[in-house]
Amino acid sequence: MNDNDKYVLEAGSTETGKFDTYITAEKAGWDFSSLRIARLQKGESVTIDTDDDEVLVLPLNGSADVVVANEKYSLAGRESVFTAVTDYIYIPWHTSFTIVATESGRFAVPGAKSTKDLPVRYCPASDVHSGIRGAGVCSRQVNNYALGNDLETSHLLVTEVLTPGGNWSSYPPHKHDEHSDNERILEEIYYFELRPGGPEQRTDGFGLQRVYSSPGKDINVCTEVRSGDTVVVPHGYHGPSVAAPGHDMYYLNVMAGPAEDSVWMMTDDPVHTWQRQAWEGEDIDPRLPFMPVTEEKL
Secondary structure (H helix, E strand, C coil): CCCHHHECCCCCCCCCCCCCECCCHHCCCCCEEEEEEEEECCCCEEEEEECCCEEEEEEEEEEEEEEEECCEEEEEEEECCCCCCCCCCEEEECCCCEEEEEEEEEEEEEECCCCCCCCCECCHHCCCCCEEEECCCHHHEEEECCCCCCCCCCCCCEEEECCCCCCECCCEEEECCCECCCEECCCCEEEEEEEEECCCEECCCEEEEEEEEEEEEEEEEEEEECCCEEECCCCCCEEEEEEECCEEEEEEEEEEECCCCCCCCCEEECCHHHHHHHHHHCCCCCCCCCCCCCCCCC
16 A cells, blocks of 8 residues: 555646646645746746745746846746756745746746745856766756755755656655754655657656655655656655656755754665765766756765
């Protein structure tokens, strides 16, 4: 018996209005993390009130103007999550804003419950901290938008990971479901996209995602994931995220929890943590990086 029906949200299952994906904290069954993804044609717009959340506006593809308090911020965006990092904007709680697509695209709005008054902040692509994690078949690229850089948030952490086809990511399995000197409680959303692959550029690529019990916290997820699918992780060890050969995999991670220090702290499953030492002598997958990185390793 598994928990896939509870924690796996297939593409289209949360669609509403102009949003392909619409996952509130209440929908996920927890307290902090959320994710909305708007699909807009050129010239279309959508208005969002953050209420008690803080959010980013993060183009997955396409470009947009974001209008906040009569100020317009232009996001150049990108062609694809597999071709470049993007500029983005932080918007605090209790704020209304409008996304206007200047080129058709999809615009992620990761969010978290907030407890702090912070200013609107436009962040150029150069603010994104990116690098390579792992080596060998565990090589992947990590792009940090609200994690490990100087963007101040109340509770929100946002990063994206790109994994070459056939590689293992989010590995070794790790958890962040208790507060300690080495760990923080963080609810986590995984949103997936698979790159078309093969001579026919097929769009039916897939990956695999695993989540399993940590001490005192039961969960059992083992699922195939395809473009547009989301897995919500309230607790437990999570990983690996595996990309099927021939199809590179992208996932957007949204994390938040009760601590106000806005840091990502986790602990490995002790059964598998030796993998970190095992890959130290291996070469990084030559297919990486997908786009330029700011640091050799993260």
